[in-house]
Structure formats: C-alpha cells, structure tokens
Amino acid sequence: MSDDVMTPEGGPPPGGGEANGWRKEYWRKNLRLMVVLLIVWFAVSFGCGILFVEQLNQVVIGGFPLGFWFAQQGAIYTFIVLILVYAVRMDRLDREYGVHERNHDGGLT
Amino acid sequence: MTETQIWALVFVALTFSVYIYIAWRSRVRETRGFFVAEQNVPAIANGAAVAADWMSAASFISMAGLIAFLGSDGSVYLMGWTGGYVLLALLLAPYLRKWGKFTVPEFVGDRFSETVRSVAAVVAIIVSFTYVVGQMAGGGIVFSRFLEIPQAGGVAIAAAVIFTYAVFGGMKGITWTQVAQYTVMIVAYLIPAWAVAHTITxxxxxxxxxxxxxxxxNALQAEFGLDQYTQAFTARPQLDVFLVTMALMIGTAGLPHVIIRFYTTKSVRGSRWSALWALVFIALLYTTAPAVGAFTKFNLLQGVQGQPVDALPQWVQNWQATGLVSVSxxxxxxxxxxxxxxxxADGGADLLVxxxxxxxxxxEIAGLPAPIVGLVAAGGLAAAMSTAAGLLLVISSSVSHDLYFRYxxxxxSEARRLGVSRIAMGLAVLVAIYFGINPPAFVAQVVAFAFGLAASTFFPLLVLGVFWKRTNAAGAVSGMLAGLAFTGSYMIHTLEVFGTSAHEYVFGISPEGIGTLGAVVNLVVTIVVSLATRPPSHEVQEMVEQIRYPAEREEVGAN
Known part of the structure; x- marks a missing residue:
C-alpha cells in the first residue's frame, strides 16, 4: 500500500532523545494527510465547480455539462470519499502510534 | 376535508406520536445526559442525528425550489452545505470531541478565557436564534397548506411537541428523535423524487x-425568456458564487448546533466516522435536490406554458390559498x-411561484397520489422540528451552562442545574414561537444570516484554537468581534433589516457571501493581536497538545 510512503523517515532513534518525539511525527503525518485532502477538496469544488465550470461545460456526459455535474453532483460524492479516506487513514495512524482508543466505536462494522 | 388533508393528518399524527414516545423513553436525570446525551451515541446513529439536525426547513422545503429558479448557480447551496463537513471532520470534530465537555463556548473558555467564553455564548445564542426563526416559519407553512391550520396554530403545535422531548430528554431525547426524524424526512423526500424521475424519464x-x-x-426556459438552466453565473457573478460557497462551507463547520452533535459520540474515532455517516445521509438528500429542482421546474413550465388562466392545473388553485402562488x-x-x-407586483410576470x-x-405538480403528498408534509415538519430542537439545545445550554452558572x-447542585437548563429550554421555545409567527424574512434568507455570522466568528476561532498554540485570549476576542462587526455591518448595509434601507452590493458581493471575507478579517486580526501580546500559559499550550492525540500512548510497541 502507498501507506509505506508515510512511515518513518529515519527520525530520532526510539527511546533516545526526547521521550515525546513520536508526538511530532504523529502530528506531522496527520497534517500532511489533512493538507492533501484539503487540496483535493478545493480543487474539485472551487476548481471544477466554480473557477473552471464554463470550460468543463463544453464537455457533455449523459446529458450533463461536466462543470454543471461537478457543481451539483460530483463535488458531493468527492466530499464523502475524502472523509472516508481520512477516517480510515487516521484509524491506521492512531494504531501505528499506539494512541487509538481502547473503547472502540464507529467504523463500518 | 380533502383526501390529501386526511393523509397529511395521518402521517403527521403518526410521526408526532413516535417522537413523543421516544421522548418518554429517553428522559434524563443528569446534566451529562441533558447536554451531551451521556456521550454514548453510536457513530451511525449520531450520523443520522447530525443529518437531521443539519437539514433544516431550508434544505427540505426551500432548497430544491431555490435551485429550480437559480439553475446552475443553485450549486452554491449544494456544495456549500456539504463541503463544510470535510472541514468539520478534518479540522474540528475529533479535537473538540477529545477535549470533551458540554458546549462550544466552554471549549473557548478553557482554551482562551472566561471573557471570550461569554462573548462566544452570546454569539451562539444570536446565531441559533436567527436560525430557529426560519425553522418555525417553515413548519408553519406546512401546517397552513396541508392541514389548513392557521400559521400561528401550526407553529404552536410543532413547538409543543419539540418542547416535550427537548425539555424532558435534553440532548438524549433530541438525538433519538432526530434519528427518527431523519428517517421520516429522507423517505418523504426520496419517494416523490423517485416517482417523478420514473414518470418523466x-x-x-x-x-x-x-x-x-x-x-x-434549457429550451423551455428560453421560451419563457429565462436564462439557460445549466448556464453558470446567471444568478450571481463568479466572484460571488465563490464567496457564498465558501461562506456556507465554513459557516457549516462553525455552527454551534452542528459542532455540538460531535460531542455526543463515544470516542474521538467515533466522531470521525460519524462525520462520514452524517455526510452520506445528507448527500442522499443533497444529490437528489438538484434533480427535484430540475424536474419540478420542467413540470411546472410544461404545465402552465401558454395555458389560459382558467385552465391551470389544480395545484395552482390549492396553493393560491396560502398566498405563495399568485396569478396576475x-x-x-x-x-x-x-x-x-x-x-x-410590478406586472413583470403572469405567474408568481x-x-x-x-x-x-x-x-401535486407531478400528479402523484394523495398519500405521498401527505407524507411530504410529515417530512417537512420533521426537517423543521429536528433542526429547531438542536438549536434550542444550544440556546438553552449557552444560557444556563455558559452564562447563568458562571455569573x-x-x-x-446537579438537580438545580438540570432544572435551570429545562427552564431555559422552555423559555427559548416560547421566544421561538413568537418569532415563528412573526417571521422577519424568507426562510432561506434568514438562515443565510446565521451562516455569515458563524463563518466570521466561530470557525477561525476554533481552527486557530486547535492548530495554533500561540493564539491567545486577546487575539481571539478581538478577532471574533472584528469578524462579527465586519460581517454584521455589511449585512445591515445591503439588506432591509431593522428598518434600515438596502444599499448596492460592493463588487457584486452579496450578504450571503460576506462571511468569507469576515472570516479572513477575523483570522488576520486574531493572528496580529496574538503575536503582539503574550503567549498563552504553559497549561493551555499543554491542553492544546493533548487534544491532538485520541488516547494516552500505549506502552506496547513504544521504546
């Protein structure tokens, strides 16, 4: 999985140095994930749905001018996928750093 | 009584009894139950409750109609009222849930100072009140059309039911009725939409x-001399579309009654998943709405096009009684x-809808059978009531928890706190009834106020509070007041409210979009003032640090 890209980049040796070094690492990974997802969020809604809507409207699929489709349908589907990716990856990140909650809730089960 | 009225009555009575039964089952004895439903709501149920809390009379009753008349630019509501959940899930919900207390102003109080908390509580009350008025008025429209009860009577009946479950059950009662109301609302929205889609295509x-x-x-619109339906920026200039969409998104993420719903999940993880469920449930309605808008416009135009006035379809006559449809x-x-x-009124059109x-x-426009029409009435009421209840909880908790017990x-004692919160809730319902009967403007327009204010006050404050440790009380309070003053004065400048006259828009920016700029003003002022004054105490910085991690680090695997 592409997850490997996000694992330790030769950070401080475990146990040595600051006891809370993991905190910085965890937070940095959280922020990176967040920024990537927010870029997609902006590109799809404000990009495809507003800034470039007229150019995209030249293409018509299934009766929908494409820009119009993004503005009234596509952006919403994308938002769902973004939150799904965030929830899944944060679950993984929490476990990786041992900060997951032991009293479990949510998820698809 | 017509057949439609009988069915409407049946569905409304049935759903109302369900709500009251749930209220009875979930009455509470502790403030933790009253304010945050014992923090024991499963993610999927909480998602449904968020969806019901969120989707108001404006979403259910007004939105598709607005889209039908705005065409492509109706997307500001579609993207604006869903995109905010991405911000909520990524930037706020998990952190505020980790911190885990009762109200949004309370977080602000712990993070900044008691003064900021009081300002935030007052803003939360103002925002929620502007919003609740729209719900009450929306409920009144449903009653007056479907049951032919005068608007005042309708508002009073809906408020009495809300009163029952909100006062006794608090957040717990509200949560579980919202789950039921979501179900009613979505069924009532989807069935006619499926039927209409099937009939036409x-x-x-x-x-x-x-x-x-x-x-x-598009062709039909042209015959009526209207703009192409799929043509962008016919209703608003591009800049305004951008700003309104952004204002609605960050407003959504900053609305206290939405945020507070994420306090009720069992865990931080639960708050993320419940944001996902919430958006899935909301999207069911929000992806259907543009279709309903287009189909209804299509039916409407086809039905009346070139018709002699005395041969108009039956629905025109039905709705003329409410004054919402008029023939010149x-x-x-x-x-x-x-x-x-x-x-x-100026004689510019033959038909007003x-x-x-x-x-x-x-x-009715599509000629569907009476039970479906009746079901829609129950759905409209569910939408209005579920949102009103969530808002009333914010008002009650701000008044009692953030103001009364502080000052x-x-x-x-615990018992007294619960008593006072219930009285505050009761009073809030009474004020809401008054404004519901005397609403100041259109349902959706009133709601737009609340968004602008939430966008320009709470959102920057909360995001900076979570992500930038250096933010301090002086910065927060000046930022919030600057955002509020900027946004509020532009709204008063451009709208006819409180007896002022409306002025021209500056750069074509509508009052709905100004919240985006208000948020920027807030952000800049907060950062500048924070940097110019002393950093927050070590304890506060440690608190901000702590909310970043869902739980204590497990020793397994560490070291």
Whole structure:
C-alpha cells in the first residue's frame, strides 16, 4: 500500500532523545494527510465547480455539462470519499502510534 | 376535508406520536445526559442525528425550489452545505470531541478565557436564534397548506411537541428523535423524487436521470425568456458564487448546533466516522435536490406554458390559498413566470411561484397520489422540528451552562442545574414561537444570516484554537468581534433589516457571501493581536497538545 510512503523517515532513534518525539511525527503525518485532502477538496469544488465550470461545460456526459455535474453532483460524492479516506487513514495512524482508543466505536462494522 | 388533508393528518399524527414516545423513553436525570446525551451515541446513529439536525426547513422545503429558479448557480447551496463537513471532520470534530465537555463556548473558555467564553455564548445564542426563526416559519407553512391550520396554530403545535422531548430528554431525547426524524424526512423526500424521475424519464434514479431533461429544460426556459438552466453565473457573478460557497462551507463547520452533535459520540474515532455517516445521509438528500429542482421546474413550465388562466392545473388553485402562488389579474394565458414578489407586483410576470413551495408541491405538480403528498408534509415538519430542537439545545445550554452558572449561581447542585437548563429550554421555545409567527424574512434568507455570522466568528476561532498554540485570549476576542462587526455591518448595509434601507452590493458581493471575507478579517486580526501580546500559559499550550492525540500512548510497541 502507498501507506509505506508515510512511515518513518529515519527520525530520532526510539527511546533516545526526547521521550515525546513520536508526538511530532504523529502530528506531522496527520497534517500532511489533512493538507492533501484539503487540496483535493478545493480543487474539485472551487476548481471544477466554480473557477473552471464554463470550460468543463463544453464537455457533455449523459446529458450533463461536466462543470454543471461537478457543481451539483460530483463535488458531493468527492466530499464523502475524502472523509472516508481520512477516517480510515487516521484509524491506521492512531494504531501505528499506539494512541487509538481502547473503547472502540464507529467504523463500518 | 380533502383526501390529501386526511393523509397529511395521518402521517403527521403518526410521526408526532413516535417522537413523543421516544421522548418518554429517553428522559434524563443528569446534566451529562441533558447536554451531551451521556456521550454514548453510536457513530451511525449520531450520523443520522447530525443529518437531521443539519437539514433544516431550508434544505427540505426551500432548497430544491431555490435551485429550480437559480439553475446552475443553485450549486452554491449544494456544495456549500456539504463541503463544510470535510472541514468539520478534518479540522474540528475529533479535537473538540477529545477535549470533551458540554458546549462550544466552554471549549473557548478553557482554551482562551472566561471573557471570550461569554462573548462566544452570546454569539451562539444570536446565531441559533436567527436560525430557529426560519425553522418555525417553515413548519408553519406546512401546517397552513396541508392541514389548513392557521400559521400561528401550526407553529404552536410543532413547538409543543419539540418542547416535550427537548425539555424532558435534553440532548438524549433530541438525538433519538432526530434519528427518527431523519428517517421520516429522507423517505418523504426520496419517494416523490423517485416517482417523478420514473414518470418523466423511465429511470427511477433522479441523480442520474435528470441529465436527460436538461437540454429540453434549457429550451423551455428560453421560451419563457429565462436564462439557460445549466448556464453558470446567471444568478450571481463568479466572484460571488465563490464567496457564498465558501461562506456556507465554513459557516457549516462553525455552527454551534452542528459542532455540538460531535460531542455526543463515544470516542474521538467515533466522531470521525460519524462525520462520514452524517455526510452520506445528507448527500442522499443533497444529490437528489438538484434533480427535484430540475424536474419540478420542467413540470411546472410544461404545465402552465401558454395555458389560459382558467385552465391551470389544480395545484395552482390549492396553493393560491396560502398566498405563495399568485396569478396576475391582467393575464389571459401564462407566458412568463417569476419567484420574486416584487417583479410580480410590478406586472413583470403572469405567474408568481414562491421557492418555498416547490418541494411541498412537487408531488401535486407531478400528479402523484394523495398519500405521498401527505407524507411530504410529515417530512417537512420533521426537517423543521429536528433542526429547531438542536438549536434550542444550544440556546438553552449557552444560557444556563455558559452564562447563568458562571455569573449568577456558581455552586448550583446537579438537580438545580438540570432544572435551570429545562427552564431555559422552555423559555427559548416560547421566544421561538413568537418569532415563528412573526417571521422577519424568507426562510432561506434568514438562515443565510446565521451562516455569515458563524463563518466570521466561530470557525477561525476554533481552527486557530486547535492548530495554533500561540493564539491567545486577546487575539481571539478581538478577532471574533472584528469578524462579527465586519460581517454584521455589511449585512445591515445591503439588506432591509431593522428598518434600515438596502444599499448596492460592493463588487457584486452579496450578504450571503460576506462571511468569507469576515472570516479572513477575523483570522488576520486574531493572528496580529496574538503575536503582539503574550503567549498563552504553559497549561493551555499543554491542553492544546493533548487534544491532538485520541488516547494516552500505549506502552506496547513504544521504546
């Protein structure tokens, strides 16, 4: 999985140095994930749905001018996928750093 | 009584009894139950409750109608009222849940200072009140059309039911009734939408099939002298579309009654997943709404086009009684149509159709059977009541938890706190009834106020509070007041409210969009003032640090 890209980049040796070094690492990974997802969020809604809507409207699929489709349908589907990716990856990140909650809730089960 | 009225009565009575039964089952004895439903709500149920809390009379009753008249630019509501959940899930919900207390101002108080908390509590009350008025008025429209009860009586009945479950059950009662109300609302929205889509295109998936009529609709619009339906920026300039969409998104993420719903999950993880469920449930309605808008507009235009005034479809007559549909006296046949009362009054159109009725009337316009029309009435009420209840909880908790116990009665016992919160809730319901009967403006327009204010006050404050440790009390309070003053004064400048006259928009920016700029003002002022004053204490910085991690680090695997 592409997850490997996000694992330790030769950070401080475990146990040595600051006891809370993991905190910085965890937070940095959280922020990176967040920024990537927010870029997609902006590109799809404000990009495809507003800034470039007229150019995209030249293409018509299934009766929908494409820009119009993004503005009234596509952006919403994308938002769902973004939150799904965030929830899944944060679950993984929490476990990786041992900060997951032991009293479990949510998820698809 | 007509057949429609009987069915409406049956569905409304049935759903109301369910709500009251749930209220009885979930009455609470502790403030933790009253304010945050014992923090024991499963993610999927919480998602449904968020969806019901969120989707108001404006979403259910007005939105598709607005889209029908705005065409492509109706997307500001579609993207604006869903995109905020991405911000909420990524930037706020998990952190505020980790911190885990009762109200949004309370977080602000712990993070900044008691002064900021009081300002935030007052802003939360103002925002929630502007919003609750729209809900009450929306409920009144449903009652007056479907049960032919005068608006005042309708508002009072809906408020009495809300009173029952909100006062006794607090957040717990509200949460579980919201789950039921979501179900009622979505069924009532989807069934007619499927039916209409199937009738017109033969494909019962409105999200897909409304593409098939867009070309025809564009042609039909042209015959009425209207802009192309799929043409962007006909209703608003591009800059304004951008700003309004952004204001609605960050407003959504900053609305106290939405944020507070994420306090009720069992865990931080639960708050992330419940944001996902919430958006899935909301998207079911929000991806259907543009289809309902397009189909209804199509049916509407086809139904009245070139018709002599005395041969108009039955629904026109049904709705004329409410004053929301009017036929010009000078018209012989219908050749033009508008949703603006002022245009109509000047003789600019033959037929006036108010946005707010299109969803409620769509089954009638499409000629669907009476039970479906009745079901839509129950759905409209569920939408209005679920949102009103969530807002009333914010008002009650701000008044009691954030203000009364701080300033008047510090040492109140648990029982007394619960009592005071219930009284605050009761009073809030009474004030809401008053404004519901005397609403200041259109349902959706009133709601737009609340968004602008939430966008320019809470959102920057909370995001900076979580992500930038250096933010301090002085910065927060000046930022919030600057955002509020900027946004509020532009709204008063451009709208006719409180007896002021409306001025021209500056750079074509509408009052709905100004919240985006207000948020920027807030952000800049907060950062500048924070940097110019002393950093927050070590304890506060440690608190901000702590909310970043869902739980204590497990020793397994560490070191």
């Amino acid at each position: 033969g494909i019962p998936v409105p999200q897909v099939s409304f593409g098939r009529i867009l070309e025809e609709l 006296e000078s018209a012989d046949t219908i050749t033009s149509i508008t949703n603006k009362a002022t245009v109509f 108010n946005n707010d009725i299109l969803v409620l009337a769509s089954p 008047v009665d510090h040492h109140a």
